[in-house]
Amino acid sequence: MDSNVIRARLDELRQLDAGCTVFGASSHGYKLNAPSAEVEIEDFERDYRVLLPDDYRSFLTQCGNGGAGPFYGLFPIRFYDGAGGPLERWTQGDGILGSLQEPFPHNESWNLADERLEPPDTFPSDAEEDKWHEELDEEYWSPLVANGCFPIAHQGCAYRSVLVVTGPEHGHVWTDARAGQQGIFPEKVCGKSRCTFAEWYENWLLESLRKLQK
Secondary structure, eight states: OOHHHHHHHHHHHHHHTTTOOSTTHHHHTTOBOOOOOHHHHHHHHHHHTOOOOHHHHHHHHHTOSSBSOSTTOBOOTTEEOTTTSSOEEOOTTSSSOOOTTSOOOOSSOBOOOHHHHSOOSOOSSHHHHHHHHHHHHHHHTOGGGGTTEEEEEEEETTEEEEEEOSSTTTTBEEEEOGGGTOOEEEOOOTTOSOOBHHHHHHHHHHHHHHHHHO
16 A cells, blocks of 8 residues: 555645545545554554454554544554444454454355344243343354454444454455344455455545546
């Protein structure tokens, strides 16, 4: 990723969209955070025993550690939107994330079967209804479902873009839409069935410019 090109396009977006009318722009204003130091990235990789994709690593160190980006913008590394409030550090094994060093378990779109997600018409008691929902949450938000990836952007309604860092899908961006019972599926840009971080980010820049230049 060419940091000079990215900054030039962000400058153009700020000029064309001073009112931040593009979806999510009001939260980041087309501004990037300061870049990460190389030692910070090395610490991350050592702490979680993973290797970040080259394009994402370059973005962090040459462009910015979070800020302007698709949807509501990029999270700084190690952070996400938590319960929709201020940014907080994510934690492995909390259901949003699994274990980063374990392979990402999906190679195609994933969701539980419709009949598993749909509650029975009636329950024998309130206790049985609570139990059904608790068991569904335990299965749907199992850390095993989200191994090998971490969130990089909030799409809205608790949907998140995640970056895969372990396993055959390494380097690809997926959507975690479990908050709306839509499962987990790969991001698709430019008619491709998969996209890298660089493709995902550059597509956002170009599509935002096209909308504003119409």
